[in-house]
Amino acid sequence: MTGLPWDASYLAGPAPWDTGGPQPAVVRLASEGGFTGAVLDAGCGTGDNALHLASLGLSVLGVDVAETALAIAREKATERGIAVEFAAADAFGLQRLGRRFDTVLDCGLFHTFDIDERVGYVASLASVTEADGTLYVLCFSDEGPDTGPHPVSHEELRAAFNPGSGWNVAGIQPDRLNTRYHDEDGAPAWLATIKRGADRAKHRRPVTHQLA
């Protein structure tokens, strides 16, 4: 939304997506008990979602490539006295964290990647998510007026998180994503709930023919 490299987006005041608070969809999901165990916020920006989840007592790691965003996130954590971790990490190499998570949040990151990039990102997410873990993707939707840049369709979400990639899409609900450039109702979004699952294609038993 800025057209700038990620870190530069954070240098001259708040970036367009940096609303200064957690996304209402994340707050609601958390109040419904959607986040459990160790939580990863992939592409956490200045950390408002991660900080909200950590303030509820969850163990949260927020990662981003933008050091300026991480510095702001750490400052907020200190000011608010919230125990939360922020670390520099590339979403395409999450396995390098050497950690695993029960719940993963992607708020506004997936929709920034091209179709070609999604395969690597989806595999990277799988590498750090527990076998029965859950991923939430909150992204701009291709439906409705005044959506954000890089809107995503149901089909694109299902294609990226297909069972062969080790994921199963449990549901995709219409939601809203707040930005600094939409009114208080935010932009049309999808909230996809995606379960980590066995790569059925790899584990499928070989077909055998029974003799009559």
Ligand SMILES: C[S@@+](CC[C@H](N)C(=O)[O-])C[C@H]1O[C@@H](n2cnc3c(N)ncnc32)[C@H](O)[C@@H]1O
């Ligand atoms: C649209 S912003 C959303 C930030 C935050 N989730 C929020 O809701 O405010 C996308 C974020 O992903 C980060 N990002 C982009 N590519 C990344 C990558 N390969 N690995 C980790 N973070 C990345 C950007 O620096 C940026 O902070």
